[in-house]
Amino acid sequence: MIFITGGTGLIGSFLIRNLLAEGAALKVLYRQHIPSEFEQKSNIEWIKGDILDTALLRDLMPGITQVYHCAGLVSYAPQDAALLKEINVTGTANIVNVCLENPGVKLCHVSSVAAIGHVKGQQVLTEATKWDLNASHSAYANSKYFGELEVWRGIAEGLPAVIVNPSVILGPAADWSRSSTQLFKYVFEEHKFYTRGGANFVDVRDVIMAMTALMQADITGERFILNAGLLSYEAFFMQVARGLQKKAPSVKVPGLLTEIIWRAEAMRSFFTRKRPLITKETARIAKKNHLYSNEKIKTKLQFKFIPLEKTILWCCQELNQTHRSQPAAV
Numbered sequence: 239m240i241f242i243t244g245g246t247g248l249i250g251s252f253l254i255r256n257l258l259a260e261g262a263a264l265k266v267l268y269r270q271h272i273p274s275e276f277e278q279k280s281n282i283e284w285i286k287g288d289i290l291d292t293a294l295l296r297d298l299m300p301g302i303t304q305v306y307h308c309a310g311l312v313s314y315a316p317q318d319a320a321l322l323k324e325i326n327v328t329g330t331a332n333i334v335n336v337c338l339e340n341p342g343v344k345l346c347h348v349s350s351v352a353a354i355g356h357v358k359g360q361q362v363l364t365e366a367t368k369w370d371l372n373a374s375h376s377a378y379a380n381s382k383y384f385g386e387l388e389v390w391r392g393i394a395e396g397l398p399a400v401i402v403n404p405s406v407i408l409g410p411a412a413d414w415s416r417s418s419t420q421l422f423k424y425v426f427e428e429h430k431f432y433t434r435g436g437a438n439f440v441d442v443r444d445v446i447m448a449m450t451a452l453m454q455a456d457i458t459g460e461r462f463i464l465n466a467g468l469l470s471y472e473a474f475f476m477q478v479a480r481g482l483q484k485k486a487p488s489v490k491v492p493g494l495l496t497e498i499i500w501r502a503e504a505m506r507s508f509f510t511r512k513r514p515l516i517t518k519e520t521a522r523i524a525k526k527n528h529l530y531s532n533e534k535i536k537t538k539l540q541f542k543f544i545p546l547e548k549t550i551l552w553c554c555q556e557l558n559q560t561h562r563s564q565p566a567a568v
Contacts, residue, residue, distance in 0.1 A: 239263050239264070239265060239301045239302050239303060240257060240262050240263070240264050240265070240302070240303070240304045240305075240306065241264075241265045241266075241267070241298065241299070241302045241304070241305045241306070242254065242257075242264060242265070242266045242267065242305075242306045242308060243267045243289055243305075243306070243307050243308055243309035243333065244267075244307070244308035244309030244310065244348075245266035245267060245268055245284075245308070246268050246269075246270075246271065246272070246273055247308060247309070247417070248407060248409050248411045248416075248417050248418075248419075248442055249308045249348060249407065249442060249445060249446070250266070250306075250308045250309075251273060252409065252442050252443065252445075252446050253306060253308065253446050253449065253450075254266065254276060254282070256446050256447075256450060257450070258279060258281065258282070261281075262281070263281045264281065264282045264283065265282075265283045265285060265298055265302065266282055266283070266284055266285065267285050267286075267287060267288070267289070267298075267309070268284055268285070268286060269286070269287070269288055272284050273412075285298055288309075288329070289307075289309050289325070289329035289330075289332055289333060290324065290325070290328065290329055290332065292332050292335070292336070295332055295333070295336045296336055296339065299336050299337075299339070299340045299343070300340070302340065302343055303342060303343060303344070304343065304344050304345075304346070304453055305333065305337055305343055305344070305345045305346070306346045306348075306449065306453075307330065307333045307345060307346065307347045307348060308348045309325070309329065310325060310326050310329075310348065310382075310385075311325040311326055311378075311381075312350075312378060312417070313377075313378060314376055314377075314378055316377070318377070319377040322377050322378055322380075322381040323377075323380075323381055323384075325381075326378075326381035326382055326384075326385045327381055327384045327385045327388065329385075330347065330385040330388045330389065331388040331391075333345070333347075334388050334389055334391065334392035334397065334399075335392075337392060337397055337399075338392055338395055338396070338397050343397075343398075344398040344399065344400075344453060344458070345389070345392070345397060345398070345399040345400075346399070346400050346401075346402065346449050346452060346453050347385075347386070347389045347399060347400070347401045347402070348402055348404070348445075348449070349382050349385065349386050349389075349401050349402065349403045349461070350378075350379075350382045350403055350404065351363075351403050351404065351405045351438060351463060351465065351530045352376070352378055352379040352382050352383075353369075353379060353382040353383040353385075353386050353403060354367055354369075354403055354463065354530060355367040355368045355369035355370060356370070356373065356528065357370075360528075361527075361528065361529060362528075362529050362530075362531050363463075363528050363529070363530050363531065364463070364530075364531045364533070364534070365403070365460075365461050365462065365463055365534055369383055386401055386461070389401055393458070393459045398458040398459075399458060399459070400452045400453070400457055400458060400459075400460055400461070400462070401460070401461035401462070402445065402448060402449055402452070402461070402462050402464050403461055403462065403463045403464065403530075404440050404445050404463075404464040404465070405437070405438035405439055405440050405463075405464065405465040405466075405530055406418050406437050406438060406439045406440070407439075407440055407441075407442050407445055408439050408440065408441055408442060408546075408549050408550065408553055409441070409442030409443070409553065410552070410553045410556030410557050410560070412560070414557060414560075418439075419553075419557070421474070421475075421478065422478055422482065422553060422554065422557050424475075424487075425475055425478040425479050425482055425484055425486065425487070426482050426484055426557070428484050428485045429487055430487055430488060430489045431487055431489050431490075431491050432471045432472055432475055432487040432488075432489070432490060432491065433471055433490070433491050434470075434471070434490060434491075435470070435471060435527055436468055436469050436470040436471055436473075436474070436527050437468070437469065437471065437474070438465045438466075438467065438468050438528070438529065438530045439465070439466055439467065439468075439469060439474070439546055439549070440464050440465050440466045440543065440549075441466060441543070441544040441546075441548075441549040441552075443544065444464060444466065444541075444543050444544055445464050447541075448462065448464050448535060448539070448541060451539050451541070452539070455539065457538070462534055462535040462538070463530045463531060463532055463534065463535070464532065464535065465529075465530040465531075465532045465543075466532070466543040466544060466545070466546050466549065467529075467543075467545075467546050468527065468528075468529045468530075469546060470527075472487075472490070474550070475487045477546075477547065477550045477551075478550055478553075478554060480554075481550055481551050481553070481554025481555070481558075482554050482557070482558060483558075
């Protein structure tokens with residue numbers, strides 16, 4: 239029996255499809271709604287609750303042999319600092335603790351490249367890059383790093399576990415106002431602006447294949463970056479625009495203007511109590527061009543990543559079918 243947290247998210251939903259196709263029996267934790275495509279599946283037991291409920295977690299663990307911990311909060315809004323710590327650190331500690339209480343359970347923890355350390359002047363970052371506690375990190379990055387420390391604690395206490403650090407995960411989420419699918423929505427609505435810099439991307443199908451392969455392999459006590467490559471935002475938006483048959487953003491926002499915008503958003507957020515559209519962290523992350531190396535998993539598992547061009551085209555095709563009737567923004 240396999241237990242999945244975050245089963246209604248992008249990673250979780252694709253993971254469920256993959257494991258069901260292999261005939262696995264699943265227990266899946268959810269908070270609000272069960273996706274309609276899974277409602278009639280007989281080999282899924284849906285449990286309503288969250289990873290902060292330790293009594294619930296203990297009750298559902300008997301009979302579990304594998305745990306995929308996909309639940310987590312992604313936010314760069316200053317208002318979410320405490321919630322990020324609660325979900326990404328305390329919640330992960332809870333998962334580790336109940337796994338330790340049930341010998342024979344193997345854990346796959348979904349972290350992020352945000353938890354990979356940065357070294358000034360180092361363009362290519364690896365799993366071995368050291369985390370600088372004295373450096374400035376976003377609340378989100380800190381929460382993922384300290385969440386990983388909980389998994390390493392479990393490993394030190396004898397828990398078989400692997401950690402995956404995906405970059406920006408691309409996939410055709412049903413709700414494209416969430417996760418990275420917002421980037422496709424941005425192009426679909428034909429917005430004009432883009433920033434300099436770029437991001438590392440990976441196909442959600444590759445994330446699932448890597449996770450399941452690591453759980454089946456005799457591998458424990460290791461972390462693996464999952465990344466298909468680095469694209470500038472300009473190149474990414476151009477590829478998405480071709481796939482969606484929309485106009486690509488064509489106005490490059492100067493770095494100084496970006497700094498002004500996030501400060502203005504911070505003031506607006508302070509007075510309105512609403513989350514800022516752009517934060518200091520997102521504005522400065524957008525300027526970076528670090529490449530996260532995928533050599534470790536490629537070597538360890540002979541893993542091959544789907545080219546980003548194919549991933550973007552696949553996402554566009556799927557999203558076009560779902561959203562083609564929606565009008566573009568004026």
